[in-house]
Amino acid sequence: MTQRSPADLRRLQAEDTGRPFDLADRLGVPEAALVAAHVGHGVTRIKALPGDLIPAVQRLGEVMALTRNRSCVIEKVGVYNDFHDGEHASMTTDAEIDLRMFPRHWVHAFAVEKGDRRSVQVFDAAGDAIHKVHLRDASDLAAWDALRRDLAVEDQTDQAEFTAREPVEGAKAAPERLDALRREWSEMTDTHQFNILIRRLKMNRLGAYRIIGAPFVRPLSVDAVPALLERVNADAVGVMMFVGNQGCIEIHSGRFEVLHPMGPWLNVMDPRFNLHLRGDHTAEVWAVEKPTKRGPAISVEAFDADGALIFQCFGLRPEKGGDAEQWAGLVANLPALAEAAE
Template sequence: MSLVQAESQTESRFDSPASLRAAKAENPKSRARDLAATLGVSEGELVAAMVDGDSVVRIDPSLDRLIPALKTLGPVMALTRNESCVHEKDGPYLDYHSGQHASMVLGPDIDLRMFPRHWVHAFALDDGEKRSVQVFDAAGDAIHKVHLRPASDVAAFTALVSDLRLDDQSDRIETAPRAPVEAAKSNPDKLDVLRAEWDKLTDTHQFLRLTSKLKMNRLGAYRIAGEPYAVALQPAAVAETLRRCAEGAVPVMIFVGNAGCIQIHGGTIHRVEPMGPWINVLDPGFNLHLRDDHIAEVWLVSKPTRHGMAVSIEAFDAKGGLILQIFGQRAPGSEQAADAADTKAPLPGTEGWFAVTQTLRETMGA
C-alpha cells in the first residue's frame, strides 16, 4: 500500500518533511500540486520538504532582487494560475517597474502585475534536466513559476541561485490559513450611485476603487448594475469567445491571476482545443488551460475610458472567484489617435472584438 493510499484511508496528515519526501518518491510522476492536495498539505510545503541546498534551494522572494535576476535568464516560460485556469507565456522578463504595493513587468511577451506582500516563499529547482523558480504565498499556494526553456541561459540560472540563496535552507515552511474567496457583495441601496459613477469612469482601474467605496465588490456590482453596464451570458460563452476570436484572428488581451500575480497575453490566438473538462489554447509561445466546468457566471462588461469603451468578457467560479478576463486589444497607436474619442464607442482598434461581443450578447444571453 502506498503512502498516498494510506493517507486516503486514515485521513492522517503528512506533516513531516520526511513523510512528504517518501510520498514524492513513491509518486515520482505526480504533479506537485496534485500530490500535495492528495496528502492534505500545500504545494509550497511539499516543495519545501525537498530542499537539500543543491537540487532544491530556498531563495529570496523579494521582487526587486528576483525579477532583475530572472531577466538574465533570457527566454523562459512564465506561469501564473488560479484554481480554474493556467496561463503560460514564453519570453524574457523585460521592463521591470518596482512598487511598494504593486510592481510590473511590461515586456512585449511577458506582461505581469505583481503584489509583493504575497511573494513569501521562493525556491530554485534543478534536477539536471528541468530548472525552475517557484514562488508561493503565506498559505503555500503557488503565486508564480518560471520554467527554463532550451534557449534559456543555464549559467545565469546557476548565478541566480548563488546570488539569491538564503541562509535558511530548512525543509519546512510555516503556513498561514488560506484566505477564503470573497462571495459576491452588492449594495442595492447604492445602485443609482453605482451607475452614475460608472458613467464617469475614465480608466478601467478606477472601477475597483468605486466598488470598494460603495461597499461592493466586482461580481456584486455586475449582478445589480444591469444593461448597458453588465450583461449576463451563458457559461459556454467563454469557450465560444475563444473559438470566434481564433477563427477571426481577433486580437485580445487575456488576464489570469491570483492574489499575488496577474499575467496577461496580448495578441491573436489560433489553436483552441477542448480536452475533457479543459478548454485549451495551444499556440507557440502561449498556452491557456481553462476548466470550463468551473465556470458558474459570465458577464459582458462595458466600462468607459477617456479613449472609448472598454468591453470585457469575465468568468467567475461558483464561489464568486474571478477566473479570467478577456478584453479586446487596441491596435498600436490607437490611443494617440483617440484623444477626442466618444467614450460610448468601442476603444479604437477593437472593432473586431466589439463585433464578437455583440454577437455573443445576442446569441448567448443568460
C-alpha cells in the same frame, strides 16, 4: 491542514507522476510544502520579493512564465524585460512577459532543480503558487547558478510554516448604493478607476456586476467561454487575456492560434503561449462595458462557483493592432444567459 514529514513528502512525490498541484490537493498539504521538502535535495530557498527576484530572472534570458488560479493556467515564453518595482505593485511590460505583481503576497520562493529541469517557484503565505519561471534550452545556466547563489536565504531547512488559506470573498453588493454605482460608473474615464469606485461603495467586482444591469453589463451563458475561444481563434481577433491570483496577473496580448479541448480542459496551444482553462469550473460569465477616454473598454469575465475571478478578456487596443468594432461585435454575439434573454 495535514502534517507530513519532509521525508514522507519526498517519498510520495517520487511515487507520483501527476502535477504537484493535484498531489498537494489529494494529500491536504500546501503545494509549497512539497517543494520545501526538497530543500537540500535539489531545492534552494531564495529571496521572494519581486525587487530581488525579477532582475535575476531577467538575466536568465528566454524562459517560460506561468501564473495560475484554481481554474486557469497561463504560460508565456519570453524574457522578463522592462521591470518596474514598487512597494505595493511591480510589473514587467514586455510584449511577451507582461505581469502585474503584488509583493505582499510573495512570501516563499525556491530555486528548483529536478534532473535537467530548472525553475523558480513563488508561493504565498498559505503555500499556494503565485508565479513560476521555467528555464528553457536557451536559458543562461551561468545566470541560473548566480541566482541560486546570490538570492539564497540563511534558512535552508526542509520544513516551512504556512498560514490558513483566506476564503474567497463571494459577491459583495450594496443595493442601497446602486444609484451612486450607476452614476459613477458612467463617469469613469479609465478602467483603473473601477476598483477604487467599488471599494468606496463597499462592493466587489462580482457584486457590482450582479446589481448594476444594462447598459453596463450583460449576463452570459457559461457556453460563452468556449464560444469566446473559438471565435477569437476563427476570426483571428486580437485580445488581451488576463489570468491571475492575488499575487500575480499574467497577460497575453495577441491571438489564439491552436485550440485543443481535452475533457473538461479548454486549451490554447500556441508555440509561445499556452492557456489551460477548466471549462466546467465556470459558474458566471459577464460581458462588461466601462467608459474610458479612448472609448468603451469591453470585457468578458468568468467566475467560479465561489465567486473567484477566473479570467478577464479584453479586445486588443487599436494602437497594438486590435479592432475595437470586431471585438465589440464578437462579444455582442456571445450566448446570453437564458433567463436574461427571455
